[in-house]
Amino acid sequence: MIYTITFNPALDYIVSVEDFTMHLTNRTHSETLLPGGKGINVSIVLKNLGIDNTALGFTAGFTGDEIRRRLEETGINTEFITIKVGFSRINVKLKNVDGTEINGKGPDIDSDSLNRLLDRLDNLQEGDMLVLAGSIPASIPSSIYKDIMERLSGKGITIVVDATGELLVNVLSLHPFLIKPNNHELGDIFGVTLKTAEEVIPYAGKLQERGARNVLVSMAGEGAVLAAENGKIYRMPVPKGRLVNAVGAGDSMVAGFIAGWLRTKDYGEAFKMGVAAGSASAFSELLATKAEVENLLLQMES
Numbered sequence: 001m002i003y004t005i006t007f008n009p010a011l012d013y014i015v016s017v018e019d020f021t022m023h024l025t026n027r028t029h030s031e032t033l034l035p036g037g038k039g040i041n042v043s044i045v046l047k048n049l050g051i052d053n054t055a056l057g058f059t060a061g062f063t064g065d066e067i068r069r070r071l072e073e074t075g076i077n078t079e080f081i082t083i084k085v086g087f088s089r090i091n092v093k094l095k096n097v098d099g100t101e102i103n104g105k106g107p108d109i110d111s112d113s114l115n116r117l118l119d120r121l122d123n124l125q126e127g128d129m130l131v132l133a134g135s136i137p138a139s140i141p142s143s144i145y146k147d148i149m150e151r152l153s154g155k156g157i158t159i160v161v162d163a164t165g166e167l168l169v170n171v172l173s174l175h176p177f178l179i180k181p182n183n184h185e186l187g188d189i190f191g192v193t194l195k196t197a198e199e200v201i202p203y204a205g206k207l208q209e210r211g212a213r214n215v216l217v218s219m220a221g222e223g224a225v226l227a228a229e230n231g232k233i234y235r236m237p238v239p240k241g242r243l244v245n246a247v248g249a250g251d252s253m254v255a256g257f258i259a260g261w262l263r264t265k266d267y268g269e270a271f272k273m274g275v276a277a278g279s280a281s282a283f284s285e286l287l288a289t290k291a292e293v294e295n296l297l298l299q300m301e302s
Helices: 038-048 063-071 113-123 145-152 165-169 183-190 196-211 251-262 266-283 290-301
Strands: 002-006 011-016 028-035 051-061 076-082 091-094 100-102 129-134 158-162 216-218 222-228 233-236
Touching: 011 063, 028 038, 028 063, 028 091, 038 051, 038 063, 038 129, 038 251, 051 063, 051 113, 051 158, 051 233, 076 113, 129 145, 129 251, 145 158, 145 165, 145 216, 158 251, 165 183, 183 196, 183 216, 196 216, 196 222, 216 251, 216 266, 216 290, 233 266, 251 266
Parallel strands: 002 051, 002 129, 011 091, 051 076, 129 158
Antiparallel strands: 011 028, 091 100, 216 222, 222 233
């Protein structure tokens, strides 16, 4: 079974406002309400691609109930731990205003609830996969991803990490199966600016030297790079399409890679599937569907 963890899930309230004007009442032109958070996005795209998985994490209040309800409607297994105080955050995303967002804070995670999650992870079995994705609330120790990987070490569990900064760097020595920084996040780790594949490749290799098995780097319009543990470097441009919504594209790439790897055990095919899924989400109002991914794969192979 594949498990994803979203420590701070949200309801994403995505609105378009024509001629948005400061200091005046603005009315929405369109509205969409979706469950959000990086791990949740991975779960949704995996399910869209026909792969069952279980979403773990924390929810609170009426917003938490709605996150859970919407995921279960799509057939995703949920095992969220309910926080008794506060409510899961609401993120407001203004589509027409250059990607402007207002992200909520979310509830504080008490130690008892955190321990319940850790105890649940102890039940994972050899052959399971765990995806640790996204930021964490301030109430959780910044070492949490490393702590989880150390706790599960030696159990034969495949771990994917999609995080930034300290959360990511801390886990490298524990040899995660896959990490997925974008080029900006990769550059921030080393204090450099990375724009092209040629610039990205040596720094992806440095993360492998620190312990990561496979390093998948997304570069928006510049495509993507995979430094694989078989010693090969894979590069791919972005498929043809019109950017509609970049939210969740990186998470979709992770899901696509996982799906491709599970089906073929071939890094080149997993990379291709990841690029197709990430691009399909970027070219759509919602996260990638199976049909959209398959259509892009056909385009990429022609």
